[in-house]
Amino acid sequence: MDAKLLQQNLLELIRRTSTDLPADVVQAIDKGWRREQKDSSGKYALEVVRDNIDMARRISQPICQDTGTIIVYADLPAWCDEPTFIKAFEKATVQATKKGYLRQNSVDSITGKNSGTNLGPGSPSFHVHPTRGKTMKVRMMLKGGGCENVSCQYSLPDTRLGAGRDLEGVYKCLMDATYQAQGKGCGPGILGVCVGGDRGTGYVAAKEALFRKLDDVNPDKTLAKLEKRVMTDGNSLGIGPMGFGGKTTLLGVKITHRNRVPACYFVSIAYMCWAFRRNGVTMSETGKITRWLY
Amino acid sequence: MLLEAPFTEKKIRALKVGDRVEITGLIYTGRDAAHKYLHDGGTPPVDLTDSIVYHCGPVVVKEKGKWVVKAAGPTTSIREEPYQGPLMEKFKIRGVIGKGGMGPKTLAYCKKVGAVYFHAIGGAAQVLAKCVVDVPGVHMAEEFGSPEAIWEFQVVRFPVVVTMDSHGRSLHDAVQAQSEKKLKALL
Known part of the structure; x- marks a missing residue:
């Protein structure tokens, strides 16, 4: 396994999750927009939402400035153990924060200090499970406050x-x-x-x-x-x-x-919220992304 | 409709719940730290007479010596409910931009002072950031940190909806009452 490639793929997963809403969500928003009455405030709100989705994708910037709690689910095959995965995801998180795909969003609940990296106790929130299969599956969600x-x-x-x-x-x-x-x-x-x-x-x-x-x-x-x-x-x-x-x-x-x-x-x-940022990938042992899940 | 600076009481009193407004002019950001500071008797670093305050913790970076806004959606306004009304009265703040609406105390002050609540589209960080064409200054950044600082935003056609006006009307109250009636019928 190529740890560097893994980290690079995870960074791309974070970037896409934060800046590009999945097709099923966009479709549901479009459907709502069509249903709303012409010239109503509700339709207007969804118009701005649709413009925002397009714009964020085009310029590769966060859809919402609250990039939320980072929730990660990973199914790990034998070729990648848990500490290796977590290390790679944490590195990708720090990079994503530096590049502005994620806001500095992790605050120490006792001291009030922002870690500035999105790392800290419980941040990101990992749910890691071993799998007998050969494919790694990583899904993530950004859930705002x-x-x-x-x-x-x-x-x-x-x-x-x-x-x-x-x-x-x-x-x-x-x-x-x-x-x-x-x-x-x-x-x-x-x-x-x-x-x-x-x-x-x-x-x-x-x-x-x-x-x-x-x-x-x-x-x-x-x-x-x-x-x-x-x-x-x-x-x-x-x-x-x-x-x-x-x-x-x-x-x-x-x-x-x-x-x-x-x-x-x-x-x-x-x-x-409507800014339903979730995505996922499968990866093979060579480190290649084999599929985007949403 | 367009609303351009100066944001006088006359212009603000003319606005009604449901009006879609595009704001052009200089506005100031302020959230939890700024509201508490002013409420505790702090001196405002800018003249707030006939101003609009935006509940926003923006992402701002310096590019080639100039501030550039990267993301600037609204934050939840109800946290400022204890402070907003008295500050509107004390400093003649004519408008507040945020999301989620505010409570009866703020609504009462809107009527008394001649002020309104503008609802921006929550989550629309990019569309709203694009409307900020210049950042002439920033205040209290040292004390409060960047997201909590008072930023001067020159905005052009910043899109909002009036959801609380200076005549005692609140869209939030109306929608809540109507949905409560519907809910009761269903349950």
């Missing part, structure tokens, strides 16, 4: 919502979360959802669900139906792009589940 602040977790039953421990209760949580977010999370948004798990694994799984493509269909028929229902009803709330009012409040709903202990029933919701 605005949408992270409107992400939320419910513990069912919930008296305020009248939500019980069933899928109808889950539906109520998702609708409430969409309403509570209004335009504050830079909507139209995407809901990554996990039903069950503990508080920690629930949020992790909710974010992981965001790696699904926006136009896919959940293989679990019950969840597919729930996703469709929340999409339709969420968009009927009329919150619209940026909370300006309009038909496009959600661009996607992706639900997964984890087992829970009998005493707990959490619904964890990772709200993602």
